[in-house]
Amino acid sequence: MAMVLSDEQKILRDTARTFLQTSAPIDQLRRLRDEASADGFDRKTWESVVEMGWTGVLVPEDHGGVGMGHVAAGVIAEEMGRTLMASPYLSTAVMGATAVVGYGSASQCNKWLPPLAAGSLNVAVAVDEGRSHSPASISTTAQPTERGFRISGSKFFVADGHVADLILVSARSAGGPNDTNGISLFLVPSAASGIEIQRQTMVDSRNSATVRLEGVEVDAETLLGEAGAGYSALEHVLDAGRACLAAEMSGSAQQCLAQTVDYITTRQQFGQPIGSFQALQHRAAHLFAEIEIGRSAVIRALQALDAASDDRSLIVSVAKSKVGWVAQLAAQEAIQMHGGIGMTDELNIGFFLKRVRVAEALYGDTNFHADKFARLRNY
Amino acid sequence: MRQPLREENDAVWGGRNPTFKSNEQKVWLERTVEKGWTAPEWPVKYGGGGLSKSEGKILREEMKALSARPPLMSFGVWMLGPALLKYGTEAQKQTHLPPITRGEIRWAQGYSEPNSGSDLASLMTRCELHGDHYLINGQKIWTSYGHKADWIFVLVRTDFEAAKHDGISLVLVDMAQPGVTTRPIKLLSGMSHFCETFFDDARCKVDNVVGDLNRGWTVAKYLLTHEREMIGGSAIGRAAMRPLSEIVTQQVGLNELGVLSDLVLRTDVVRTEIDSLAFLWTTERVADEAKAGQGVGAMSAMLKYSGTELNKRRYELMMYSAGHDALTLGHEANLARDWLRTKGNSIEGGTSEIQLNIIAKRILGLPSA
Structure with a gap:
């Protein structure tokens, strides 16, 4: 495949560059930092991002997105990198969408993708538990219960954790501390009982949080893909x-x-x-x-x-x-x-x-x- | 012919006195010549294959998939040909291009002089009209395979009053004459690819000037772009052949955890492999952009700089990996010689520092001192 952008992707790049340089220049991040913004991103700019369809960049059209693919998603991210726009784009539109589109059941797709594309659902990915990234080192547990699972554990360095409506949590339902087998993924509403989210002040003035789950009861419908085969x-x-x-x-x-x-x-x-x-x-x-x-x-x-x-x-x-x-x-x-x-x-x-x-x-x-x-x- | 080139005489260079290591080499050359595939993208009437750029790319990929050897190594194909196609007269194209594609004439490049290296435009080899022909006097240096070449394209001074870039011409000279002599220069590796070439009243016909008289610098720069691509590309061509980690793993071995036994070397190898892959993709991207008309001309300077520096790193690591074995000439001698040879990569065809100057001025637009 030729390593150049298609015409459609070039238009996206030019649109993104113009929009971000006028509506989300780096001074916006400075202002959010200086004002100690509670959200950590600018809601008004984010609305424009949603209107342009960027939250649906990886969501298929039949679920309310534009389905432009990863190269397009990367074009947007690259332009955001030029002005350092703070937003839940990466965790929601890229990772959240990849998770649900790729591994969600029909009912999960119907439930989560339309609001995700419409900008009314923010997702965070809670994976790391230690001082550095190690996705198989999971001690958060998911124990089967009558109606689903009980999840307990702590997740650190969760980007956009405190503004998320839905949290993708990796938990161990079987296997030893570093096994890639036995890992399950869950889509847990952030409002679920037993979840405590604590925002962290980061060196880059962007959003990150510690997410603690203490005996969080979730139903079976929150499981993404097969139990134990989520790695x-x-x-x-x-x-x-x-x-x-x-x-x-x-x-x-x-x-x-x-x-x-x-x-x-x-x-x-x-x-x-x-x-x-x-x-x-x-x-x-x-x-x-x-x-x-x-x-x-x-x-x-x-x-x-x-x-x-x-x-x-x-x-x-x-x-x-x-x-x-x-x-x-x-x-x-x-x-x-x-x-x-x-x-x-x-x-x-x-x-x-x-x-x-x-x-x-x-x-x-x-x-x-x-x-x-x-x-x-x-x- | 479906094995990579392993040593010097695996390559076929053609010329008036061609040497073939095997009959297969000869047949492979003859068959590709019939199809015009020694210069796939040149017009058929000049002995090329008449392929478009995309077709040429497909051919290269298919050849690569077969591990097919290049049938012919040729400065005529890589450097002079493109310049003649752009700047040559119809007569020059008809005279010189077909013998290049057939591997009948081997060309050398006469650019650098003892006192004109990085400052190439200060060159002083004289070319003066003498009746119906030119007489050339002076000395060139770093002439690759000069002692084996038949003809040479030479940068000469034809106007001694003009500013230094404005009095230069590119002329084509038959080396089979008493006025041209060559002397090989022994390199660090003990080998002699490079020569000094001396011109003492060497003769050249007036219709052997490429492009306009005194405007040779433009042609020379265009030709240098192709040389940079050739050097940058060939460096990575070798690197792409066999992953560094495969060679190192074989020599150093893995520990009980399944990782390379020498952990410090492992870090260097990983970084070099990552850089090599990303560089390889960059050569593809630059080619794709050029094809899509989005190219930046001076990108060849970037490829030459990064490709040759990377190749030096690769060979340093192979020397570490081979350990004492690599230090004995004779045993593993090829590696030591190749390692020594790489030291020239970032000097020949414009030093790394010159490439950085080109990037700074032509791509980044930084001001001159």
């Missing part, structure tokens, strides 16, 4: 999220480079623009090369998701690992090349450094995915 579905949902995070980070990296090139072209020292010095030119050019290599991995990963490729996991791990590394390089180089102003909160580059740090860690950092890649290649 491959979980990996699929995570891969969809990882690829879009890579796309988002790629957008952020491109924006860091663009702003840096602008700055060193205008900033004068020694009577000339500092961008005329080879020391800075070579750093910027090296960064450009790395960003281009990262972009290829992103589009390849999104295409692999759309094509349901056998190599999906390997390709997504290349993208998440490579772009995680590249985006951090971009943010760090951008700060260095901005010099004194680069150290300040006033310059928006710092927001990129902080967001990239979090996005890099979310659903497996650079090292996690490098290790996963090696294991998939049997070393």
